[in-house]
Amino acid sequence: MPRNRRPKKNQTARPRSAWGTVIPRFDENGGIIAWQVRYPNPLAPGKRVQRQFKPWQELDARTWLEEEKHLVDLHNKGIAEWKHPTQRKKDKLQEFREQEQRHILFRDYVAQWESNYKLPNGGEIAGGTRRNLKLDIRHFITDFESLRLSEITPLKIKAWYDKPHPEGQWAFRRSCMRFKAILESATKPGLDGTAPLLQFNPFIFPIPPAPRSSRIDVSPVTPRELMLLAEAMPEYTRLSVFLSTLVGGLRCGELCGLRVKDIDLDGQTLHVRHSVNRGSMDRGEIRYSRTKTESSIRNVHIPDALMSMIRQHLHDYCDMRLPDSPVFVPRRARIMSQTTLEEQFAKARVKAGRPDLTFQGLRASHATLLMLRGGTLREVMNELGHTSEKVAIRYYQLTVVEHQSQIVDRLAQEFMDE
Template sequence: MATLDPTFSRSVSGHVKLRRGKLRSTWYAKWRDAQGVQRERKLGLLWDQKGTAPAGYLTEKDADAQLQAILTDARRGAVEQVRTGVTFDVVADDWLAWGLRDRDWKPSTASDNRSVVNAHLLPAFRGKRVEKITPEDIEQWRDELVDDRGASRRTANKCLIVLGAILERAVKVHGLLRNPAREVAKLRVRYDPNQYDFYSPEEIEQLGKGAASDQDRTVFLTAAFTGLRMGELIALRWGDVDFDTEALHVYGSYSLGTLTAPKSGLTRTVPMAEQVRDLLKDHQKRVPHARTDLVFPGERGEFLDGSALRRRYKKALENAKLRKLRFHDLRHTFGSIAINQATIVQVQAWMGHADVQTTMKYMHHRSRAGDAKLLSAAFRPKKKAKPRSTAAAHAKPTTASA
């Protein structure tokens, strides 16, 4: 049962501090909490010009108002905060079990979440009572992930989302009054065009030559020419292949022994380039239909083993003497090449992205060769029609002689 924590009894006080830098100055809030611990939080950049401060900038009055809100929360916590008696690892286990039981997580989602918990969260918060976890603790952990452990900002943000979900579970079920992760901002992710490497059409053909079997070759090339994920390729059935309309219909995905809906939760249709159409027609002649209607079956007609397929893919890269990209980068290959011939909305639909911002990363790979010509045509003045001469305008039509 939750009980009042007697350590929350000291007065709470603080002040704002301006730290001046070479290029800009930053407001910080500094205060001593109810336990006598000195705290500090970055508030925003100094705004000392006329007019309303833009987002991220604060006047001294704005900074002081934020400080007062922090002190109010700290004083309220001194009175209301309770001992939940539950540690972070207990709540994390409960959250993982709840996700599988009540949220119907896909096996891959459950596996990803458990990996985040085991690799990044438990080493930092195991054994710690959840009410003792502060926003400052979380900020420090987030920054150490990137600065000390070499995690990308994207990975740190993903871990922060999982941590926030676990602590939200603690609020709803385990008596935690407030979720401290809500007060911690995600890191800004700077898109790097080189983050997504991809193969050229010539390299895709080379990859196919390195495959150990005709089926593996067809799987690899279909992945690159359609953007289907590995699980979607494994779940693909001949009924999903429409040679008449030259389209593939993506209805499901297979992963970790379970057949589920595609990642976005929505079915989609992907056009078949002639390379895919010809590949699949040839492949259809070789696949025994008596056992299964899977396009890419295992030896006994079962779903392919994704791990084994991934190993054969790596071996094909070695045989083809190609630089090592992940199987998933075949999907990026499709997006990066398709964006040069289609609109971003079309590529979004073909790849099944719920948010167009996910598709925007491929715009960096779009050829700019014709951009100047397009703008030149847009800004070129229209030529005025030459006026007809007066004589021509009033000339009478001639009649043919008899």
């Protein structure tokens, strides 16, 4: 018999149970240091289930053995399935977690959902996207934040859905989409196998249709207006309006992300490789980041008419010795921010008599003017870095009334001449 199982002087060995055992464990001086309980595993013949108790827990050890025997008896009689004590402990912990999740407050669930929000490819979202996400959530969270997730019903959602929404139609539509997506995620099993928190999605109402975009009615910029815009911009960012209108329809963030090495003067090519933001949490200093989409990475032709202007800008405002230095050098920061460039443009467009224009409007002008001069839809999409024909047609091909009238007149005249 091993030393730590030998009864010491004045100690009596405990009798073995007919089914399991409660065995004392001794130290070198004969003192009990633990009680070890064992019994046969009913699911694995030849193996034993065991548990150890503290020296003062002999009664607890024997009570546990009797309780385990009862569970095994129920299993052998086909009344209840026996599970290993370790598995039972895991199941109990899992049940506790699920109960805790079922009582989670809506605001806490939304916070979890937002922190785990990813791009469809699993990548981190940009800072601007996270900012928009927070804005969308803000429009409905105050009405539901004190409720448990399970307390949100279609009736309560309808009260929010039907009330006035001063944030506007676009914001209301986006909020509905976010709200529905959040609740839908609660109807799915957890990644750890936990049961869904909701049996069905209580957001049963239709997503409002997309309102007509005001951008559709904006007319393309004219050559005279472009010159007035350029004259109203600070000299060190004047080139930006020409690039957005005549070279690739660059977005504001793409303009800010341009570096000296992105302009190939010999090959007359501009490489769009980056945008800018403040990081995934939309905090901190401006930094270079990925473009809006993968298709936004593109190479666009620099027209002959702009070559001298670009050369002059690079000579006057850029450090050509450093390929990574920015094309648009800010006055007080390392990298130009979209906010700064947009504020400059906002003042310039008023002076130019086109307060309706934005950098997005210049981008749409570029697409429209290319089409009017014979560019194909595929060429325009490549120029702007688009993959969706629907988006390209809806938002980036503006209607020019005079041109539309001219082609209708020309069509009719050709038929009448025949």
